Amino acid sequence: MLVINCPFCGPRDEREFDYGGLAKAPRSKVERVASNSEWTAYLLHPGDQGRIADEYWWHARGCGEWVRVRRDTTTHRIEQSEVESDR
Amino acid sequence: MKTRYSFWSLARNALTGHRNWQPAWRQHALKPRYDMVIVGAGGHGLATAYYLASRFGMKRIAVLERGWLGGGNVARNTVTIRSNYLRDESIPFFVRSVKMYEGLSRELNFNLMHSRRTMIDVVQTYPKLRDLTRRMKIMDMYGSHYDRISVAEVRKRIPALTGGQPGSRLPVLAGMVHREAAVNRHDAVAWAYARAADALGVEIHQNTEVTGLTVDKGTGICGVATSRGPVSADSVALAVSGHTFQLARSAGLKLPLQTFNLTAFVSEPVKPIVDVVVNCPDLGVYFSQTAKGELVIGGMPDAGLSYRRDIKQHVFENTVSGLLELFPTFRRLKMLRQWAGHLDITPDGSPIIDRTRIPGLYVTAGWWGGYKAIPAGGLCFAKLIATGEPHTLGAPFSLSRFDSFNYIMETGTTTVV
Numbered sequence: 001m002l003v004i005n006c007p008f009c010g011p012r013d014e015r016e017f018d019y020g021g022l023a024k025a026p027r028s029k030v031e032r033v034a035s036n037s038e039w040t041a042y043l044l045h046p047g048d049q050g051r052i053a054d055e056y057w058w059h060a061r062g063c064g065e066w067v068r069v070r071r072d073t074t075t076h077r078i079e080q081s082e083v084e085s086d087r
Numbered sequence: 088m089k090t091r092y093s094f095w096s097l098a099r100n101a102l103t104g105h106r107n108w109q110p111a112w113r114q115h116a117l118k119p120r121y122d123m124v125i126v127g128a129g130g131h132g133l134a135t136a137y138y139l140a141s142r143f144g145m146k147r148i149a150v151l152e153r154g155w156l157g158g159g160n161v162a163r164n165t166v167t168i169r170s171n172y173l174r175d176e177s178i179p180f181f182v183r184s185v186k187m188y189e190g191l192s193r194e195l196n197f198n199l200m201h202s203r204r205t206m207i208d209v210v211q212t213y214p215k216l217r218d219l220t221r222r223m224k225i226m227d228m229y230g231s232h233y234d235r236i237s238v239a240e241v242r243k244r245i246p247a248l249t250g251g252q253p254g255s256r257l258p259v260l261a262g263m264v265h266r267e268a269a270v271n272r273h274d275a276v277a278w279a280y281a282r283a284a285d286a287l288g289v290e291i292h293q294n295t296e297v298t299g300l301t302v303d304k305g306t307g308i309c310g311v312a313t314s315r316g317p318v319s320a321d322s323v324a325l326a327v328s329g330h331t332f333q334l335a336r337s338a339g340l341k342l343p344l345q346t347f348n349l350t351a352f353v354s355e356p357v358k359p360i361v362d363v364v365v366n367c368p369d370l371g372v373y374f375s376q377t378a379k380g381e382l383v384i385g386g387m388p389d390a391g392l393s394y395r396r397d398i399k400q401h402v403f404e405n406t407v408s409g410l411l412e413l414f415p416t417f418r419r420l421k422m423l424r425q426w427a428g429h430l431d432i433t434p435d436g437s438p439i440i441d442r443t444r445i446p447g448l449y450v451t452a453g454w455w456g457g458y459k460a461i462p463a464g465g466l467c468f469a470k471l472i473a474t475g476e477p478h479t480l481g482a483p484f485s486l487s488r489f490d491s492f493n494y495i496m497e498t499g500t501t502t503v504v
């Protein structure tokens with residue numbers, strides 16, 4: 001189980017969070033400037049999924065804020081977590 | 088020529104103390120060149136090699152495997168074979184795959200311990216009942232069956248189901264019976280395809296990790312880089328499940344896939360307690376009992392990308408607490424092992440069996456619950472590679488469907504979601 005450090009509540013059990021997918025550029029910044037193929041790619045592809053992934057977690061059963069977490073997908077080690085203001 | 092497995096070969100080898108069995112597949116020196124390289128000696132890779140050789144007469148095929156044969160996802164599932172899907176594209180494909188499995192022991196001359204079990208869905212909410220009723224009507228058009236049964240009938244056929252009584256949190260409302268469902272032995276499936284492919288001249292190389300794809304900008308795929316040196320090939324086919332995204336990216340290709348882990352675990356062996364596959368879609372848990380007596384239990388996907396081969400403790404606990412709501416007597420069961428299967432999931436939950444924009448590079452991926460799809464998936468992939476034309480049953484699962492968002496949204500992929 002992950003222990004996610006919520007910037008507002010401190011280290012909390014993963015069960016308090018809902019997974020929000022891989023982090024990517026906010027939709028509002030892409031939808032007006034993207035070409036057709038860029039827009040298709042934006043909708044189809046999750047964010048970058050290397051070994052280290054940036055992802056959103058929603059502290060749904062806590063303060064209700066979105067947190068951006070950087071995690072190693074081979075070990076589950078969390079390298080960084082910060083407030084996500086774009087969501 | 089290989090010994091055929093039969094009663095006589097068994098008797099003869101018993102008399103000589105089982106010292107004269109021949110290896111089921113040979114070992115070869117890795118050649119610098121093949122016509123066809125298949126990456127991944129799992130179910131789909133081995134089945135594809137077998138059908139390429141047996142149905143389409145293709146020669147000089149090598150299957151390259153990072154670990155040992157059949158040690159990947161073909162060993163990390165719950166061996167549930169069924170065709171209770173939702174979509175017009177999916178159902179005929181899985182109906183065919185289930186039928187092919189039924190004849191596979193004979194075709195491959197290998198006892199797969201195939202056992203037609205029937206699956207019973209224990210339905211506890213009206214939305215789920217509506218979803219399954221919808222599936223029933225569409226399945227009916229393609230010769231796959233769902234039959235609704237009463238709560239009393241559910242309890243009669245699954246005596247261990249003592250929870251979910253009226254007044255409980257989620258009382259049982261009905262059962263849905265999928266009589267085509269079966270289980271078999273996963274090692275045997277991998278070994279049988281490997282042995283049959285080997286007999287037709289396919290080379291299987293274990294401990295040979297493909298570290299990248301070699302592409303020429305003008306002509307397309309040239310081969311692969313491996314831990315044992317470069318191998319060139321006219322065509323390369325990827326059958327690597329959870330690692331498809333990474334391997335395709337080494338050729339500059341970005342596929343719409345994400346890798347998650349799906350929970351499974353197995354109990355200590357006990358006396359026969361259930362003879363069907365039990366699926367509890369509202370609680371996110373399903374199980375069957377093996378011939379050895381173990382309960383093989385499957386649960387939900389783990390949240391977030393993962394390349395670990397385990398599941399988080401709370402996912403296990405959630406699955407178990409759901410199971411105990413309906414089967415309180417299982418409280419005393421000890422669990423022996425747990426594992427996770429890597430799922431490379433597409434945006435619509437349906438698979439990809441297609442060529443790519445790189446000439447000579449083919450991909451079979453997105454198999455969420457791909458064990459049941461091994462025979463038909465291998466056949467469709469082989470047909471596409473050998474003839475350049477997709478198999479009728481595989482044609483809908485193109486990569487190009489995503490360019491137009493022509494999704495095949497599937498709710499039948501796992502038994503629980």
Ligand SMILES: [Zn+2]
Pocket residue numbers: 006007008009010059062063064065
């Ligand atoms: Zn918080």
